[in-house]
Amino acid sequence: MTSNNRQTSNNSNANRSPVNGQSARTCQFKMVLLGESAVGKSSLVLRFVRGQFHEYQESTIGAAFLTQTVSVDDTTVKLELWDTAGQERYHSLAPMYYRGAQAAIVVYDITNADTFSRAKVWVKELQRQAAPNIVIALAGNKADLAAKRQIEVVDAQTYADENGLIFMETSAKTAMNVNDIFMAIAKKLPKNQDSSSGRTGNNGPSITVDRPGNSRAAGSDGGCCAGTK
Amino acid sequence: MLKSMSKETINTRSDDQFCRNACGFYGNKIWDGFCSKCYREVYQQAKQIQEAYDGKSNTSISESNSSLSSSTSSSHEKRRSNITMPNPIRQMVHRAGNLRSSSNSVISALLNDEQTIENESVSKYLEIIIADDARSDIKSQVKTFANNFHKKCSNKNIRLDTLIQEYGTFTDTIKKRIQTNSIYREENEDLIHRVRDYVESIIFSKDYVSVFDRIAIECEEQDLSIQNRISSLHWVTPTMLDVVLNEDISDHRETMYKAVNALIELDAKTTPQGKIHSIMECKSFIEQVLQSTSGTTINADCFLPALIYVVLKAKPPRLYSNIQFSSHFSQPNGEQLYYLANLDSAVRFIELLQAEHLGLSSNDFSLYMRGEPVLPSSCVSLFDYSFENNSNIQQLRNMCIQCDEIEYNSQKFHENMTDFNQHLVQSVTDINELFNDSYTRFAYFEQIPALIKLENIDKKDIDLLNPSIIENKYSQETLESKTALKQDIEQ
Numbered sequence: 001m002t003s004n005n006r007q008t009s010n011n012s013n014a015n016r017s018p019v020n021g022q023s024a025r026t027c028q029f030k031m032v033l034l035g036e037s038a039v040g041k042s043s044l045v046l047r048f049v050r051g052q053f054h055e056y057q058e059s060t061i062g063a064a065f066l067t068q069t070v071s072v073d074d075t076t077v078k079l080e081l082w083d084t085a086g087q088e089r090y091h092s093l094a095p096m097y098y099r100g101a102q103a104a105i106v107v108y109d110i111t112n113a114d115t116f117s118r119a120k121v122w123v124k125e126l127q128r129q130a131a132p133n134i135v136i137a138l139a140g141n142k143a144d145l146a147a148k149r150q151i152e153v154v155d156a157q158t159y160a161d162e163n164g165l166i167f168m169e170t171s172a173k174t175a176m177n178v179n180d181i182f183m184a185i186a187k188k189l190p191k192n193q194d195s196s197s198g199r200t201g202n203n204g205p206s207i208t209v210d211r212p213g214n215s216r217a218a219g220s221d222g223g224c225c226a227g228t229k
Numbered sequence: 230m231l232k233s234m235s236k237e238t239i240n241t242r243s244d245d246q247f248c249r250n251a252c253g254f255y256g257n258k259i260w261d262g263f264c265s266k267c268y269r270e271v272y273q274q275a276k277q278i279q280e281a282y283d284g285k286s287n288t289s290i291s292e293s294n295s296s297l298s299s300s301t302s303s304s305h306e307k308r309r310s311n312i313t314m315p316n317p318i319r320q321m322v323h324r325a326g327n328l329r330s331s332s333n334s335v336i337s338a339l340l341n342d343e344q345t346i347e348n349e350s351v352s353k354y355l356e357i358i359i360a361d362d363a364r365s366d367i368k369s370q371v372k373t374f375a376n377n378f379h380k381k382c383s384n385k386n387i388r389l390d391t392l393i394q395e396y397g398t399f400t401d402t403i404k405k406r407i408q409t410n411s412i413y414r415e416e417n418e419d420l421i422h423r424v425r426d427y428v429e430s431i432i433f434s435k436d437y438v439s440v441f442d443r444i445a446i447e448c449e450e451q452d453l454s455i456q457n458r459i460s461s462l463h464w465v466t467p468t469m470l471d472v473v474l475n476e477d478i479s480d481h482r483e484t485m486y487k488a489v490n491a492l493i494e495l496d497a498k499t500t501p502q503g504k505i506h507s508i509m510e511c512k513s514f515i516e517q518v519l520q521s522t523s524g525t526t527i528n529a530d531c532f533l534p535a536l537i538y539v540v541l542k543a544k545p546p547r548l549y550s551n552i553q554f555s556s557h558f559s560q561p562n563g564e565q566l567y568y569l570a571n572l573d574s575a576v577r578f579i580e581l582l583q584a585e586h587l588g589l590s591s592n593d594f595s596l597y598m599r600g601e602p603v604l605p606s607s608c609v610s611l612f613d614y615s616f617e618n619n620s621n622i623q624q625l626r627n628m629c630i631q632c633d634e635i636e637y638n639s640q641k642f643h644e645n646m647t648d649f650n651q652h653l654v655q656s657v658t659d660i661n662e663l664f665n666d667s668y669t670r671f672a673y674f675e676q677i678p679a680l681i682k683l684e685n686i687d688k689k690d691i692d693l694l695n696p697s698i699i700e701n702k703y704s705q706e707t708l709e710s711k712t713a714l715k716q717d718i719e720q
Contacts, residue, residue, distance in 0.1 A: 030563070033529075042528035062516050063526040065567040080563040082570075083529035087471065089586040090533060093574040 026076045029189055032098040034122045035107035036115045037086030040141045043172035044107060045081050048182050070186050077186045079103075094122075095129055103135040103185050110140045110169060111148040116156070123163055135188045137166035139181055144171040346434045347372075354427035363412045367424055370406070374399050375431050382439040389443040393557045400428065400560060425560055429500040433558075437499040440558070444550045451549040458579055459544045464597050469587040470534040473523045481518050485539070488514035492543040495551050501559030504551060505569065512568050515539060529571075537575045548576060593626075 033041045042063050049068045066081045084090070084097045098104055104126050108119035119138060126136055138160050140151065153169060160167030166184050170177040248256040248264035250271075260268035347368075355364050378395060381387045407413045407421055433440070445452070467474040476482050491511035498504045515535045519527050545551070552573055555561075561569060578586070584594030 028563070037530050042526060042530070046526060062512075062532070064529045064532045064571075065564050067563065080567075082567055085529045085533040087530065087534075090574075090578065092581065093533075093578055096570055096574045096577065 025074075025191075026078060027189070027191055028078045028080065029102045029186075030080045030082060030100060031103040031105060031185070032082045032084060032101040033105055033107065034084055034094065034098070034119075034126075035086055036109070036112075036118050039086070039107045039109040039112070039115050040172050041086065041107045042083060044105075044139065044141055044170060044178060045083065047172045047175055047178045049081070068182070070183060072183070072186050072191070075191050077189065077191075079182070079186065094125070098126060098130045098134075101130060101134060102189060103137070104130065105137045105139055105181070105185065106165075107139045107141050108151070109142050110151050110156075111142055111145050113150040116140075116151045120159065123165065127163070133190070135166070135185055136163075137168075137181055137185050140167075140169040141172060143169040143176055144173045347431060350427050350430040354423045354430070366406075366410075366412060367403070367427070370403060371428055371431050375435065378432060379435050382436040389440075389447065392440060392443070396432070396558060400425070403428065426500075426502055429502050429558075433500045441499075441550065441554055444553050444557070445547055448547075448550040448553055452547045455549055455576060455580065456544060456546070458582075459541055461598055462541055462579065462582065465538070465541055465587065467538055469589070470538050472534045472538050473531060474518060474535065474538070475522060481522060484514050484518045484521075485542070488518070488539045489543040492539060492545050495548075496546045501555055504555045505559050505561050505565050508555070508568055508572055509565060511539065512536075512571075533571060533574065533578075536571055537578055540572070540575045540579060552576065592630075 033045060035041050045066055046063055049066045064083045066083075067078060068081065069076060069078045071077065082097050082101065084094055104122075106119045106122045106126070108115040110116075123136060123138065126134060138156065140153070140156050156169075157167055159165075166181065166188065168177045168181045168184070170181055172178060248254050248267050249262040250264070250267035252264060252267055254264035254266070256262040256264055261272075263271060351364075351368065355367060378392070378399075381392060381395065403424060404421060407424060413420065467476065474481065474485070476485065488511045491507050491514060495504055495507040498507055512532075515532065516527050519531055519535055523531065540548075552569070555569060556573075559565075559569075584591040587594065589597070
């Protein structure tokens with residue numbers, strides 16, 4: 001009971017009261033989705049969210065923000081999935097989304113080599129700019145189109161190993177590996193509060209307090225890591 | 230000061246015999262030391278507050294009240310008529326008393342407002358609480374903090390950061406209290422939200438203006454610059470932003486207006502949650518439009534451009550301050566935080582917007598920004614359809630640019646010609662003077678000028694350089710002939 005209380009209060013957006021959470025503790029994490037626009041980010045998330053827990057589907061039309069709850073061992077993990085716009089012109093805005101995220105999933109299309117090189121850029125950017133303990137996963141989507149493959153599994157796997165990423169080839173169409181990759185991330189997320197709250201030096205609202213100020217400062221100083229603007 | 234003067238000059242009776250309100254009339258013990266008039270003013274208001282508070286009017290009290298007032302007013306009149314000599318000081322004192330009583334009534338009205346707001350908020354947000362002690366606990370906690378916070382807000386020396394911190398700490402402690410204190414054990418899980426709304430309605434009904442003003446002063450520059458930026462980007466079309474939107478369909482256009490309105494209303498909302506609500510409302514309308522246009526699921530790829538377009542169309546007042554206020558004082562859930570971040574991103578995108586973001590050449594972009602009609606924005610789609618061949622559009626644009634260039638150059642040329650003309654006239658006069666001088670000095674050389682016929686050249690020259698002729702003839706020949714003439718003259 002007590003640990004539960006601490007848990008929810010320390011995770012910024014805890015909106016469920018502890019009084020009903022008798023059985024297991026609940027952790028809440030923010031996960032951001034990155035990748036070019038046609039790689040299938042949204043289909044991947046929709047497959048994950050709608051395929052497994054129909055009752056948790058919170059929005060019928062909007063897929064920009066979704067949540068999904070999974071249980072890992074004795075912990076309930078609530079994932080908040082933040083979609084980002086994949087078009088080139090919005091790349092410079094990404095820091096405003098992945099700031100404070102505990103996990104990121106970078107998606108590329110195995111039939112399109114450009115999306116893979118772009119994914120590498122995302123990974124590099126996340127490693128430099130996002131929270132230091134962020135869990136990053138690389139998803140090679142559209143695995144069902146293996147005939148048109150441009151990126152070999154081995155290459156992506158080597159790259160992922162070098163950079164300490166979770167890697168899987170997925171298919172939103174056939175549901176291959178979709179749940180697995182999200183579960184792998186959920187398992188890797190730190191469940192004890194001290195390590196997971198890298199973003200939250202203080203409690204609740206201070207996260208929102210920090211966010212816009214920082215984002216502006218970062219944007220004007222470094223032009224963010226997109227580097228172009 | 231006035232009071233003591235009046236005591237010395239008018240009356241020798243002791244001070245406590247006067248009305249406590251210093252209106253200049255005598256007070257009476259049965260009216261708590263007020264005169265009848267002031268007593269009525271003060272106590273009737275108090276009674277009204279009480280009545281409003283109880284939510285019912287006691288008829289018997291008001292009856293006895295009216296009988297009391299009628300009797301007191303008549304005696305008041307009598308006393309007034311007893312004053313035979315109008316004393317200016319007494320009148321001044323009287324006026325001061327009036328002022329004081331009116332300020333009293335303002336204060337009591339404020340108190341009244343506060344009370345009603347608290348009562349309304351309690352019934353609106355805290356109804357669901359089962360245990361009475363839990364409710365009164367929250368009420369007293371919030372009240373103490375609200376008074377404290379109000380004092381801090383009224384103090385101009387206390388900075389915004391301090392207020393933000395204070396507010397954050399308080400909301401945290403109350404959240405923790407609800408989660409840990411045993412008196413809340415029985416309560417619904419929704420309570421935290423209810424209490425949040427309650428806290429906001431109490432605090433910001435009083436201090437919204439002073440808090441928001443602090444932010445608005447700090448962010449004035451950004452507010453203005455984003456507003457100007459949006460104004461200068463009024464020509465941006467949905468197509469440029471990749472928004473799948475057909476504004477020709479009236480349903481879509483109306484929903485879009487609703488989204489725009491929701492965003493404009495952001496500034497009018499006086500609680501953090503109200504502002505968040507506006508943003509979420511705007512979001513739902515956008516989703517509605519996108520849903521009916523594209524029919525697919527709405528992801529960030531199509532939502533963000535649409536939001537940017539709505540921000541551009543709405544040009545929300547004090548947008549930057551409002552975002553700051555929302556992020557400092559609201560306690561959004563995950564989804565609300567996401568859309569707040571989206572709005573923030575949209576603003577940032579608009580700030581950093583460049584030609585390539587809209588699929589325009591930098592040349593076209595600067596033409597648009599200067600407000601020059603390259604291709605009217607409303608006709609872009611028209612041109613896209615009618616000219617299948619892009620080269621036509623390109624040609625048209627090139628011609629426009631050339632036309633601009635020609636106009637610019639001809640203007641320059643005209644200016645140069647005018648300059649040149651003036652110079653020439655000046656030189657001619659100078660030379661003439663010189664010659665005249667020479668004539669007078671060397672009178673016997675008089676026949677020489679006649680040989681050169683300088684006078685004739687001079688006249689012809691001036692005619693040629695008449696501006697009206699220049700305007701009609703920009704030809705190179707004229708220029709050449711003029712240069713030749715000039716050379717002639719110089720020789």
